[in-house]
Amino acid sequence: MCGGGQNKHQCGCQGPRMERFIRPCMLLLLYEKPAHGYELMESLKEFGFEDGADPGLVYRNLRKMEKEGWVESEWETGGAGPAKRLYRVTEEGIELIHEWSQHIRGNIEKLSYFLERYHNSIG
Amino acid sequence: MCGGGQNKHQCGCQGPRMERFIRPCMLLLLYEKPAHGYELMESLKEFGFEDGADPGLVYRNLRKMEKEGWVESEWETGGAGPAKRLYRVTEEGIELIHEWSQHIRGNIEKLSYFLERYHNSIG
DNA sequence: GCATATATATGACAACAACATATATAATAA
């Protein structure tokens, strides 16, 4: 999210990065429409990955989530360009989206508490 | 925040953890009142670090932030118990709190976008 | 023929949370 690299920001604060936020985003995108990695890199911009997500991050997460059984893939040959691996979310992955949403809700509350407290003491 | 360890949750989702959220929280606490590490471990509970933050995490972050010039410390001997290192936030650290708050605001927006989209497609 | 866009993949490195453990001091309970 921030902290140098492709999602730079000006201050030296380096955080918080919310590293694994990319995973629920990817699952939700795949729920909406099966897609391949290159496509996800683009559409992740909508979730705040400003310059498009890092390819290594996307592909490795897809591999890992497939290993975990959250997504499944099939090769798509015969289209334009090189062969693409089409991913779709599994039932298990869909359950995970629901659980993740709960945690994201909790994280919003925690971040909001920080902001509230910040305003009361400094802001 | 979640993802195993001291801040466990039941689902296997492992994220997002928002790792470095501890740093702005520590700075804000030190702005409100100079404190030592052991004290911070306790008061971090108020920010959602449920079982109290990990000692290693707290002390290493204090060291690192002192190295960066965001906090400064002095030994406090002569009280009850072992000597404690009293930390206070520097001017530079205070500026950082402001910048961090902006990013936290941004992160809330991103997480909220996820939730909104989640509700529109599944929830 | 050559550059570019598309598409997937991996190697290397640094940052960080997580967990375990070591240390010392004072107060309290047995």
Place this chain on the structure above:
DNA sequence: TTATTATATATGTTGTTGTCATATATATGC
């Protein structure tokens, strides 16, 4: 008196992860 607990700081080790660089291959446009 001894053992235990609370206080307080610190470090070593491991696994995960983001980041960056790079390798590979295919199709399209110039």
